[in-house]
Every structure is written in structure tokens, then in C-alpha cells.
Amino acid sequence: MHDLSTRSVLVTGASAGIGEAAAHAFAAEGASVALAARREERLEAIADDLTAEYGVRTATLPTDIREEAQVQRMVDESADAFGGLDVVVNNAGLGRGSDVESLTTEEYRQMMATNTDGSFFTTRAAIPHLKESRGNLLFVGSFAGQYPRRFNPVYAATKWWLRGFAHSVAAELGESGVAVTVVNPTEVRTEFGSEDGEPLEERFEAGEVTEPEEIADALVFAARQDRSTVQELDLYRRDKFSGF
Numbered sequence: 001m002h003d004l005s006t007r008s009v010l011v012t013g014a015s016a017g018i019g020e021a022a023a024h025a026f027a028a029e030g031a032s033v034a035l036a037a038r039r040e041e042r043l044e045a046i047a048d049d050l051t052a053e054y055g056v057r058t059a060t061l062p063t064d065i066r067e068e069a070q071v072q073r074m075v076d077e078s079a080d081a082f083g084g085l086d087v088v089v090n091n092a093g094l095g096r097g098s099d100v101e102s103l104t105t106e107e108y109r110q111m112m113a114t115n116t117d118g119s120f121f122t123t124r125a126a127i128p129h130l131k132e133s134r135g136n137l138l139f140v141g142s143f144a145g146q147y148p149r150r151f152n153p154v155y156a157a158t159k160w161w162l163r164g165f166a167h168s169v170a171a172e173l174g175e176s177g178v179a180v181t182v183v184n185p186t187e188v189r190t191e192f193g194s195e196d197g198e199p200l201e202e203r204f205e206a207g208e209v210t211e212p213e214e215i216a217d218a219l220v221f222a223a224r225q226d227r228s229t230v231q232e233l234d235l236y237r238r239d240k241f242s243g244f
Contacts, residue, residue: 001224005030007135008082009223010075012065012122013092015042018140018188021212022089023050025220032057034078037092038064057082065092065118075125085129087223090119090162091140097152108154115158116165123169127178134177136223139166140215141184143236163232170231179229181222185215186236210237 009026013019015037023033027050035043040062047058059081063074079085094114096107123137130137144152145159163182170180188210214235222230 002086002136002226003030004087004220004224007086007223008032008034008078008084009087009089010034010036010078010085010126011089011091012036012063012074012118013140014046015039018185018212018215019089019091020046021216022091022219024053025213025216026087026223027054027056027058029220029224030054030056031087032059032082034059034061034074034081036061036063036065036074036078038062065122066113068117068121071118071121072125075122075129079129084133085126086133086135087138088122088126088130088135089138089140089219090122092118092122093140093158095152095155097155099151100153103154111154111158115155116161119162119165123165127173130178131173131176136179136181136225137166137169137173138219138222139163139180139182140219141166141182141232143184143186143234143240146184146234167231170229174229179222179225181219181230182232183215183218183222184232184234185210186240188212188215210235 009031011019011022014023014035023035027033035047037043043060047060050056050058061074061077063070094111096111139162141163142159144156145163149156166180166182218233218235
């Protein structure tokens with residue numbers, strides 16, 4: 001197992017939800033944490049909390065994951081801040097719940113740019129650093145990337161793409177000593193869904209579905225692996241299949 005207190009971690013989508021919980025979970029292990037998202041003030045507040053609570057080094061990197069140049073800068077500045085990069089968490093994502101007929105072109109392109117382009121840009125920029133550190137590349141996938149979703153098929157397709165991409169990257173990088181993991185949650189009580197109305201954190205009461213901290217713990221578990229790889233890890237709410 002890796003001692004994460006000697007590791008540096010980059011988390012995308014770190015301003016809330018799973019990303020924020022992951023930043024806390026890695027910092028609790030003593031890791032240096034770079035936080036990336038669009039909301040700079042929110043990143044700064046979280047970084048201050050991490051430093052005060054855990055005494056770790058942090059870096060805040062305002063980034064639009066859809067913009068190639070910004071992503072490259074994000075990765076480079078993370079590595080510069082900590083003298084290398086050991087763990088990258090591809091967490092930033094966007095979901096728009098709509099059938100294909102109703103989905104606008106703008107909504108379609110937003111999801112594709114965030115969920116596929118953003119993950120690709122981040123992974124491509126991070127690979128040289130992770131090869132050097134024999135590090136861990138983590139993806140936050142989804143139940144939607146494993147089963148058909150009639151009410152948001154485009155979102156589901158982006159998550160199917162993400163799984164296929166991650167597993168293929170694992171095949172490419174395995175001989176370089178880089179571990180690649182996909183963590184698949186079902187519903188998580190976060191801001192997810194706020195673009196179309198009621199976010200999941202308001203739709204569900206505490207205890208009804210998965211909490212962000214549970215996904216963060218899974219990410220930390222995967223990142224602690226040294227010789228082995230957690231290829232894929234599913235965290236489903238216990239009643240998820242009751243209506244199938």
C-alpha cells in the first residue's frame with residue numbers, strides 16, 4: 001500500500017460534492033492536494049479548510065475542464081506545486097436529464113465537452129507525470145455507464161465512453177506501472193442535477209442514497225494500491241435493483 005502522506009493528488013470538480021469529499025479524504029491521509037474547478041472562491045475556501053484541519057499543502061487551480069489549454073496548465077501547475085504528480089482524480093462531470101428528442105444541441109455539447117473532452121484532456125496531460133511516479137489515475141464513472149438509461153441516454157453514453165476509455169488507457173499504461181481505476185456510484189447526494197431543477201442533495205434525505213464521502217473513501221482505497229490495481233469498483237445504493 002502507498003503511504004499517501006508522501007503523495008500529491010489532483011482532483012477535478014473539487015468545488016463541491018464528490019470532488020470536495022475526495023479532497024478532504026486525501027488530505028486526511030496527509031497527501032498534498034491540488035483542487036481544480038471553475039469556482040475560484042469556493043476552491044480557496046476548501047483549500048483553507050484542508051490546511052487548517054490537516055496541515056497539508058494545497059494548490060487551487062481555477063479551470064474550465066472543457067478548455068484544452070486550461071487543462072494543460074492545470075496539470076502542469078499541479079506538478080510544479082508539489083514536485084510531481086502521483087494521483088489524478090477525473091471527477092468533473094455534467095449531467096442533463098432529458099430524452100434525445102428534447103435535448104438541445106447546447107446541452108448535448110456541454111455534456112460531451114465536460115464528460116468526454118475534459119477527461120481526455122486531463123488524462124493526456126497527466127500521463128507523463130503518472131508514468132514518472134508510477135501513479136494512480138482514477139475516474140468517477142456511474143451506474144449509468146453500465147446499464148441503459150431511457151431518461152438521459154446522452155449522459156449515459158458519456159459514462160459508457162468514460163469506462164471504455166479508462167479501461168483502454170489501463171491496457172496502454174499497465175506496463176508503465178500506472179494503475180487505472182473506475183469507481184461507479186449510483187445516486188450520490190450532491191449538487192448533481194441542479195442544472196435541470198432539483199439537485200440530488202435536495203431530492204434525497206440523508207441515508208437514502210450514497211453520500212459523497214463513501215465515494216471519496218473508495219477513491220482513496222484505489223489510490224493506496226501499490227502493486228495491484230482496483231480496476232473497477234461499484235458503489236450502489238442497496239435498493240437500486242429492487243424495481244428491476
